[in-house]
Amino acid sequence: MNKIKVLFVCMGNICRSPTAEGVFTALVNERNLQDHFQIDSAGTHAYHVGEAPDLRAQKAARDRGVELKHLRARKVIFGDFEDFDHILVMDDDNHEIVQQACPEHFKHKVKYLLDFAPQLNTREVPDPYYGGGQGFERVLDMIEAASEGFLASVQPARDLK
Numbered sequence: 001m002n003k004i005k006v007l008f009v010c011m012g013n014i015c016r017s018p019t020a021e022g023v024f025t026a027l028v029n030e031r032n033l034q035d036h037f038q039i040d041s042a043g044t045h046a047y048h049v050g051e052a053p054d055l056r057a058q059k060a061a062r063d064r065g066v067e068l069k070h071l072r073a074r075k076v077i078f079g080d081f082e083d084f085d086h087i088l089v090m091d092d093d094n095h096e097i098v099q100q101a102c103p104e105h106f107k108h109k110v111k112y113l114l115d116f117a118p119q120l121n122t123r124e125v126p127d128p129y130y131g132g133g134q135g136f137e138r139v140l141d142m143i144e145a146a147s148e149g150f151l152a153s154v155q156p157a158r159d160l161k
Contacts, residue, residue, distance in 0.1 A: 011075035013043030060136035091124040116149030
């Protein structure tokens, strides 16, 4: 069985994208669909390669039953464009960077995560890094909504039950 390969992308891979990786993994596991997915996250910049997610992101996620401490930041690599079926970015800046690096024949894979949560009326997950704890809670709310929407969009395509 071919797995659905999903890559979440933000700038440093220590706040938004690992949160999305953790939330989506938890959702997939909760629905007993883990055998159908390969889930990862990466950053467009190499600022934090090898580091665990921001402690504030870890705490906010853990408070909702999602564990992030085992994740480690990495940078998007050229092979990701071929390897992943869905490359879900968090904001305009990262969308532009990923689109510029992405070969033309893989550009269709690059989407905004929040396109799967149209009820939020925005495409961008705000970067909570320089704010307080409430920013991480807001990011989690947005990512949870988009994760549900994304899973709903791929389930019929792959007949996942």
